[in-house]
Amino acid sequence: MATVALEQINKTYSNGFHAVKDLDLDVRDGEFMVLVGPSGCGKTTALRMVAGLEEISSGTLRIAGKPVNDVTPKDRDIAMVFQNYALYPHMSVAENISFALKLRKLSKSQIQAKVTETAEILGLSEWLDRKPGQLSGGQRQRVAMGRAIVREPSVFLMDEPLSNLDAKLRVQMRAEVQRIQRRLSVSTMYVTHDQVEAMTMGDRVAVMRGGVLQQCDGPQVLYDRPDNIFVAAFIGSPSMNLYEATITEGARSVRLGSQEIELQASVRAVHPGLAGYAGKKVVLGIRPEHLPPANGATGPTLAGDVDLVEALGSELMVHFTIDARRVQAEGTATAEVEALTESGEGVARVEPGSPVKVGERARFAIRSDGMQFFDPDSGAAIWS
DSSP: OOOEEEEEEEEEOTTSOEEEEEEEEEEOTTOEEEEEOSTTSSHHHHHHHHHTSSOOSEEEEEETTEEOTTSOGGGSOEEEEOTTOOOOTTSOHHHHHHHHHHHTTOOHHHHHHHHHHHHHHHTOGGGTTSOGGGSOHHHHHHHHHHHHHTTOOSEEEEESTTTTSOHHHHHHHHHHHHHHHHHHTOEEEEEESOHHHHHHHOSEEEEEETTEEEEEEOHHHHHHSOSBHHHHHHSSSSOOEEEEEEEOTTSSEEEETTEEEEOOHHHHHHOGGGGGGTTSEEEEEEOGGGOOBOTTOOSOEEEEEEEEEEEOSSOEEEEEEESSOEEEOTTOSSSSOOEEESSEEEEEEEOTTOOOOTTSEEEEEOOTTOEEEEOTTTOBBOOO
C-alpha cells in the first residue's frame, strides 16, 4: 500500500500551454480519489504524470513518501487501466492477465495461482480461454482490470475506464470497481468527466478546471459547501440553479428579479458574510431538489412560469422561467462569472403527482438550507 503526493506540480508543453498549474493533492493509503472536470481541465495530464507517461515540468511527485520524478514508469509500482482497454487481441483472457507476470519470469505455478485468484475476484473464471473479441465491453474492462490487479501494485491509476460502456453497464461496473478496490485496499486515482460517477465512487473528489484544482473533499461536502460557482454548478444533476440577485439593505432578504425572498435567521446564521453584501449583487444558487411545491408553505417561496414537465417515474423535472438573469458557469476557464443570459431558466425536482402544469405559474418552497450565495466577481462562495 502507498500514498501519492503531488506537490506544486506543473505541466507546461513546448507550445507554451500550461495544462496543470501548481497542483497540490494527497492520495491517502487505500483511498479512492476521483479527479473530475470538463474536457481539457488537466485531470488526465495529472494522472499521466503520476504514471510517468508525461514529464513533470516542475514540482515534486512522491509515492510512498519517496520522490519519483526521475523514476521510470515500470519502477513506480503502479498499474494503469486505460479507457480503450489496451488488450492484446491475439491472446486469451488468461494470457492477457498473466502477461506482466511472465515478464517478471515467475514460475508457471505462481502465474497460474495468481491468474486463478484474479479471475475469481473479477468473475472471469469461465472466460479465461476466450479472446477479447469474443467478450462484451464489460468483460473486456474486467480483463483490463485483471491485468492491473494481478501485479499487486501499490497504486491503481484509472483513466475513464467506463466511458466506452453503455449507461446500464456503466452503473453496474461502477459498483464492481468500488467493490474490488475496497477488497484490495489499494490507493487509487480515478479520472472521469462524469460528475455522477465521481460522486458515487470517490472517497474524496478533486474538481479541476483550466488546470487548477478548485476543491478537493468528500462528495457530500462538495455538494453542500462548494467553494465557488464552478464547483456548485458542476456537482449535482441537474445542475444548481444560479441567478444574479441583490441582497437588500439590512441583509434580511434577497431580490431575485421582481421577487423578494426572505433570508430566515437560520440562513443568515450559516452565511454571516452576507451582512457585508447589503445593497450589493450576489449570485444566488438553489438546487432543483430544494424546490418542492409550496402547497401552502409559510416560509420563503419562488414563483416561476412552467415551460416543461418531464415525468421520470420516480420524480418530475419541472422546467420554469423567472424574470432574473441566470448565471452560466459550466466549462468556463476562470472562476469569474463569464456569461449571463437574459432568460431565467430553472429546474425543480419534485415528487410525481405534484400539481404543476405547463403554461401555469407554479410556486415552489425554498428549503431553509437550500440557498447558497457567491461573489459575482470572484465566484467564491459567501460563508463567513
